[in-house]
Amino acid sequence: MPELPEVETTRRDLEVRVRGRRIVEVCFDQSGVSPARGLGPLELADALRGRSFERLSRRGKYLIAHLDGGDALVFHRRMTGNLIHRRPTDPPDPFTRATIALDDGSELRWTDMRRFGTWDLTSDPENAVPGIGPEPLSDEWTVDDLGAALAGRTAPIKAVLLDQRRIAGLGNIYADESLHLAGIHPERAAGSLSRDEIERLHRTIREVLALAIDLQGSSAQHHVGGLGQRGSMQDEWRAYHRTGEPCRTCGTAIARTRVAGRGTHFCPRCQPATSTASAG
């Protein structure tokens, strides 16, 4: 599913291709459902027609398309959303819910099998995502910041990693992967992590996100990049979606449980429930 690396992949792919392009028309499928809360398909098309893209930015899992005039169209791909740049003559993409025609004859196709994705038109792009936590790949995000986000919390560490108010952009895949690399059990109380564990986790979060961006994201399920290409990070998964398969570090079968309502994968040996001893 699209997490920070998948959204960043799309941003990089599309930025150069939509910059300066004017929206000629926006067409939605026949469902009558708009991905924009509070705006129907026709209203949304009216609001976007004639506007130009200035740049694309990202905040956590949100893709922000800055428009001329100072406002922005904010996309969230949720589970199955993709934004793909195509020519009209390219073969159809399955589950295309909307098409944005551009003034150079190309188009952006919004595909979203499960229709969870959202568009949000805002006049205040700087505050497009209120309450969201720090960007984990930013130079300004320190070990101390992570420590402060975890301090005193009794919730499982994985639940805190998934909480977008604490850290922006981690989802189920990269939470599991970061914890495996750090050797930390996903059900450990967040506030119980030692300084050494917090340092390891800070490092592995950044490592796994950076690698995933290099590999253009994980495409085991639905994600494709802005040109329709698959990523290859799924080949590097060490925990996520590997139930019963051998841990790449120690060979122990990867276990599966449920944390914060999400399927959770970990190595019972490398990620012990109690120890603070090293791993990763």
Added chain:
DNA sequence: CTTATTCCCTGATTGC
């Protein structure tokens, strides 16, 4: 303020 639960959606998978 906190943590836990439900719901949205639809194709894939599982169970009988």
Added chain:
DNA sequence: TGCAATCAGGGAATAA
């Protein structure tokens, strides 16, 4: 083989 139940999960809403 067929059909129903379950599963996948980000985040908003709701509950406690």
